[in-house]
Amino acid sequence: MLSRMLGQGTKRRFAVQALAAAVLLFAVSCSHGDGPYPSKELKLIVQASPGGISDTVSRFMGSLIEKDLGVPVVCENKPGASGALAFSYVARRAPDGYTLGHASIEIAIVRTLGYADVGPDNMGLICLVSKTPAVLVVREDAPWNSFGGFIAAAGKQRGGLILAHSGTGSIWHFNALLMEQAADIRVTYVPYGGTSRSLASLLGGHVDAVIAGTGEAIANVKAGRLKALAVLDESRSQLYPETPTSYELGYDFGAPAWSGFFAPAGVPDAILERLEKAFRKGFASSEWARLCRERGMEAVFMGRKEFREFALQEAAFFGREIPRLLTLER
Amino acid sequence: MTADLLAGLTAVLQWEVLLFLAVGVVLGAVFGSLPGLTATMGVAVLTPLTFWVSAEQGLAMLLGIYCGAIPAGGIPAILINVPGTPASIATSWDGYALSQKGQAGLALGINALLSAVGQLTSIFFLAVAAFPIASFALRFGPAEYFGLALFGISLMAGVSGERVIKGMLAGMLGLGIATVGLDPMTAYPRYTFGQSEFLDGISFVPVMIGLFGLAEVLIQISDRWGKLDQAPSKLGRIWPAWMEWKRMLPSTFTGAGIGTFVGAVPAAGGDIGSVIAWEQARRLSRNKEAFGKGSLEGLAASCSSCNGAIGGAMTTMLTLGIPGDAVSAVLIGALLIHGIQPGPLLFRDHRAFVFSIVFLMAFASVVMMVVGLLGAKPLARALRIPSPWLWAGIVMFGAIGSYALNNAVVDVWAMFVAGVVGFLLRKADVPLGPLVLGLILGPMMESNLRRALILSRGDWLGTLTSSSIVVFFMVATILSLLLPLLKKRRAG
Amino acid sequence: MSRPESRVRSRTDLVVGGLFLVLGVYLTVSATALPADSGGLPGAGFFPRIIGLVTVLLSSALLLKALRGSSASAFVLSHGRVIGGVVGLTFVYLLLWGTGFFTLRTFVFLVLFLRFLVQSWRASLTVAAVLTAAIAAAFQYGLRVSLE
Numbered sequence: 001m002l003s004r005m006l007g008q009g010t011k012r013r014f015a016v017q018a019l020a021a022a023v024l025l026f027a028v029s030c031s032h033g034d035g036p037y038p039s040k041e042l043k044l045i046v047q048a049s050p051g052g053i054s055d056t057v058s059r060f061m062g063s064l065i066e067k068d069l070g071v072p073v074v075c076e077n078k079p080g081a082s083g084a085l086a087f088s089y090v091a092r093r094a095p096d097g098y099t100l101g102h103a104s105i106e107i108a109i110v111r112t113l114g115y116a117d118v119g120p121d122n123m124g125l126i127c128l129v130s131k132t133p134a135v136l137v138v139r140e141d142a143p144w145n146s147f148g149g150f151i152a153a154a155g156k157q158r159g160g161l162i163l164a165h166s167g168t169g170s171i172w173h174f175n176a177l178l179m180e181q182a183a184d185i186r187v188t189y190v191p192y193g194g195t196s197r198s199l200a201s202l203l204g205g206h207v208d209a210v211i212a213g214t215g216e217a218i219a220n221v222k223a224g225r226l227k228a229l230a231v232l233d234e235s236r237s238q239l240y241p242e243t244p245t246s247y248e249l250g251y252d253f254g255a256p257a258w259s260g261f262f263a264p265a266g267v268p269d270a271i272l273e274r275l276e277k278a279f280r281k282g283f284a285s286s287e288w289a290r291l292c293r294e295r296g297m298e299a300v301f302m303g304r305k306e307f308r309e310f311a312l313q314e315a316a317f318f319g320r321e322i323p324r325l326l327t328l329e330r
Numbered sequence: 331m332t333a334d335l336l337a338g339l340t341a342v343l344q345w346e347v348l349l350f351l352a353v354g355v356v357l358g359a360v361f362g363s364l365p366g367l368t369a370t371m372g373v374a375v376l377t378p379l380t381f382w383v384s385a386e387q388g389l390a391m392l393l394g395i396y397c398g399a400i401p402a403g404g405i406p407a408i409l410i411n412v413p414g415t416p417a418s419i420a421t422s423w424d425g426y427a428l429s430q431k432g433q434a435g436l437a438l439g440i441n442a443l444l445s446a447v448g449q450l451t452s453i454f455f456l457a458v459a460a461f462p463i464a465s466f467a468l469r470f471g472p473a474e475y476f477g478l479a480l481f482g483i484s485l486m487a488g489v490s491g492e493r494v495i496k497g498m499l500a501g502m503l504g505l506g507i508a509t510v511g512l513d514p515m516t517a518y519p520r521y522t523f524g525q526s527e528f529l530d531g532i533s534f535v536p537v538m539i540g541l542f543g544l545a546e547v548l549i550q551i552s553d554r555w556g557k558l559d560q561a562p563s564k565l566g567r568i569w570p571a572w573m574e575w576k577r578m579l580p581s582t583f584t585g586a587g588i589g590t591f592v593g594a595v596p597a598a599g600g601d602i603g604s605v606i607a608w609e610q611a612r613r614l615s616r617n618k619e620a621f622g623k624g625s626l627e628g629l630a631a632s633c634s635s636c637n638g639a640i641g642g643a644m645t646t647m648l649t650l651g652i653p654g655d656a657v658s659a660v661l662i663g664a665l666l667i668h669g670i671q672p673g674p675l676l677f678r679d680h681r682a683f684v685f686s687i688v689f690l691m692a693f694a695s696v697v698m699m700v701v702g703l704l705g706a707k708p709l710a711r712a713l714r715i716p717s718p719w720l721w722a723g724i725v726m727f728g729a730i731g732s733y734a735l736n737n738a739v740v741d742v743w744a745m746f747v748a749g750v751v752g753f754l755l756r757k758a759d760v761p762l763g764p765l766v767l768g769l770i771l772g773p774m775m776e777s778n779l780r781r782a783l784i785l786s787r788g789d790w791l792g793t794l795t796s797s798s799i800v801v802f803f804m805v806a807t808i809l810s811l812l813l814p815l816l817k818k819r820r821a822g
Numbered sequence: 823m824s825r826p827e828s829r830v831r832s833r834t835d836l837v838v839g840g841l842f843l844v845l846g847v848y849l850t851v852s853a854t855a856l857p858a859d860s861g862g863l864p865g866a867g868f869f870p871r872i873i874g875l876v877t878v879l880l881s882s883a884l885l886l887k888a889l890r891g892s893s894a895s896a897f898v899l900s901h902g903r904v905i906g907g908v909v910g911l912t913f914v915y916l917l918l919w920g921t922g923f924f925t926l927r928t929f930v931f932l933v934l935f936l937r938f939l940v941q942s943w944r945a946s947l948t949v950a951a952v953l954t955a956a957i958a959a960a961f962q963y964g965l966r967v968s969l970e
Binding site: 597753758 | 835838842849852857859860863864865866867868869870873874876877880881883884887898900901907908909910913916919920928935939940945949953957961964965966967968969
Binding site: 049050051052055058059063076077078079080081082084085088113116162169188189193196197199200201203205207218222223230290291294295 | 371373374375377380381467468469470471472512514516517526527529530596597606650651652653659660661662663664666667669671672673674675678712736737738777781784
């Protein structure tokens with residue numbers, strides 16, 4: 001029928017063409033709105049500056065899920081207030097599954113610190129993809145060759161040893177406070193703005209020990225300039241196969257940092273499931289395994305249900321412990 | 331050693347690698363010369379692209395951006411008094427004065443040539459003395475950082491010109507702005523007014539864009555409105571004469587040296603290095619009065635030092651795995667993606683790769699020098715476009731660039747307020763140099779003083795005299811405060 | 823030096839000194855709300871207090887100098903109306919940040935900005951279009967910044 005109509009006068013042909021174009025446009029715009037998810041570009045909000053580990057994880061995972069979802073994933077950095085700015089920004093977005101966020105461990109902490117009223121309970125958590133435990137390092141010429149030796153020295157002269165970390169309220173600071181509590185010792189803290197600065201002060205001989213992420217300390221440990229006394233986790237780290245864990249040594253503490261992804265609360269479960277599938281596929285790739293190896297992360301996967309439970313536990317733990325630990329320091 | 335050198339050279343002497351390098355340099359020149367786009371931003375944005383190419387190719391592009399952006403930052407500093415990157419603030423002091431005297435060509439030429447000299451000197455240091463420099467950088471503990479910051483702050487009077495009291499007040503304003511946010515030691519919120527946007531403080535780069543971009547536009551409107559039809563200033567020759575070379579030589583090499591060492595110290599970069607080098611060159615010069623009014627020595631010191639910081643920062647990054655500045659922090663991430671772990675082992679296990687980096691940086695600085703020399707004429711000619719067009723561009727790029735840094739609207743407002751306040755301050759004859767020093771050095775001084783006091787365990791005096799570096803900075807600080815007074819007395 | 827001129831000059835420094843005095847007093851007073859020490863060492867309020875006190879001292883010195891009439895600065899705001907217009911226009915543009923239609927809004931702002939600085943309609947429209955396109959290319963497509 002269409003072809004017969006096309007055969008008649010130019011004016012008519014133009015009208016038909018215009019109509020066809022309109023129908024086509026309408027169809028396209030419909031497929032944008034109601035088509036199968038996802039039908040347009042996804043935005044992934046990163047809570048830290050470009051170049052850091054959170055940014056690398058997000059951009060890398062973003063490019064991996066792009067392949068499965070078939071739409072571009074664009075990362076946007078919104079650093080500030082330990083990530084609270086990014087978390088509350090994502091929480092305020094429409095729950096349509098087109099705005100996602102990178103969930104660092106701070107998502108379970110910022111409410112307790114009072115930076116923003118957000119936490120795992122009002123988020124649509126998708127999955128967890130990696131964990132980074134803390135490691136206690138000292139200089140290679142330090143008199144302590146084991147975690148026990150360090151603890152004994154720190155127990156003898158209370159507050160006598162100086163420990164640097166990446167900043168008051170950071171996860172490595174809390175690991176140090178947990179260590180003090182578990183081993184009943186007292187150390188003197190020197191907070192730095194970031195792990196690399198605290199490691200520099202250790203290498204330069206200005207402080208006695210540092211608690212840092214396993215990946216951040218590995219270069220100087222492998223080079224023999226630093227000694228790793230203990231990995232503060234339940235199981236051994238692939239990066240430090242020789243180093244005992246705190247749990248092995250009989251001190252049940254350790255709060256690894258972790259990386260995951262989340263959406264605003266209220267995203268339909270079908271969309272979360274679709275996203276979880278895409279992330280799971282990305283997680284299983286060899287590229288992801290390589291990145292984890294090279295950046296010193298443990299590749300761990302948790303689906304949305306498991307991650308939710310875990311994150312709520314973490315939030316409850318830090319909500320309970322942080323106020324207590326911070327009074328302990330005074 | 332020679333084998334590693336050759337292997338490193340052959341790895342980069344491939345046309346793909348050199349192409350990536352050239353693309354990087356040109357991109358870097360764009361990022362550096364546009365106020366609102368910084369070298370850090372350029373490297374950070376392009377890092378993900380290097381996931382998919384070889385390590386040499388990716389690094390060629392990123393190092394090209396780094397080595398291209400810093401010299402390019404001096405171009406708008408010279409032509410329109412708007413530093414393209416924070417490192418080129420000191421370049422604008424003498425560079426803009428020169429271009430107003432009709433010697434824009436010479437200033438651009440010196441910027442291109444001596445930026446390359448600064449980079450090549452620091453790259454040479456990196457190649458031959460990486461570990462001594464790194465161990466010097468490691469000797470910087472809290473007390474040493476405090477000494478460095480205190481010394482930098484004592485320069486406030488020197489960069490204020492005749493208006494010492496007002497300069498110091500501007501410095502205090504800078505220090506005050508720098509205290510906004512969480513206290514660096516106890517994480518206690520200060521002047522945040524309950525807003526989580528202020529917890530990390532006021533971002534430095536938007537404030538700088540405001541002070542030197544928007545404020546400069548307003549100053550130019552105020553000074554030149556109604557006189558816009560005047561003939562544009564001349565370009566003049568580009569190549570310095572032999573006598574000028576001779577005059578610039580000492581400040582060039584002290585500048586490159588100061589830049590290298592300040593760059594190597596983590597958390598201190600080209601912005602601080604160039605102000606220190608400029609002020610040192612002024613003190614040692616026989617022609618002090620010319621500084622800030624178009625002194626070639628001053629320009630030489632600032633160009634060579636802010637570029638010398640590149641090699642210094644890379645030295646610390648490669649030898650220790652610890653970033654020497656913001657750009658090298660992003661570069662660590664890029665290296666790790668390619669399975670290269672910067673740190674002491676890099677020099678033992680991947681020596682050839684280290685030489686590749688050295689060659690890439692050296693090539694990049696030469697390419698940028700050529701770009702700078704060839705670009706001097708067309709760039710200066712671009713200034714003949716009507717000033718209002720230029721002003722619209724600066725305001726626009728400044729606003730969007732401030733937002734693009736952290737995707738935060740609060741940064742745009744910081745830029746705007748800094749622009750209006752900076753304009754009023756300059757109109758009231760309050761120098762802005764000390765304000766910048768206060769902004770950069772305030773957090774360094776405060777947090778390291780307090781760290782040093784924790785480490786001192788009550789023995790404050792002992793800590794502040796514990797190492798030769800601290801004593802050096804303390805003596806230098808006292809001298810820099812006392813010498814002008816003594817001279818005044820002798821003159822009076 | 824004529825008399826009225828020197829009076830103008832010292833008035834500039836009086837205003838600068840006065841404003842900084844207010845800032846210094848504000849810093850000093852508000853810093854008392856911050857903890858002065860933590861565990862026997864300087865705390866969060868220590869530095870703001872010092873900065874506040876030094877600001878008070880320096881601004882008092884400036885005020886004294888200005889009162890004695892020995893200052894050498896003059897605040898001459900020429901073309902205040904043009905500057906006010908540019909600042910006001912930029913302020914309105916920033917106030918509308920994030921309200922949608924970024925490209926259109928930017929284009930309109932640039933046209934108004936250029937027209938205000940007495941550029942011809944043709945020049946204003948062309949330059950605004952080129953700059954808007956450059957901004958969109960650099961930030962929206964190059965850096966993938968989401969501007970709304």
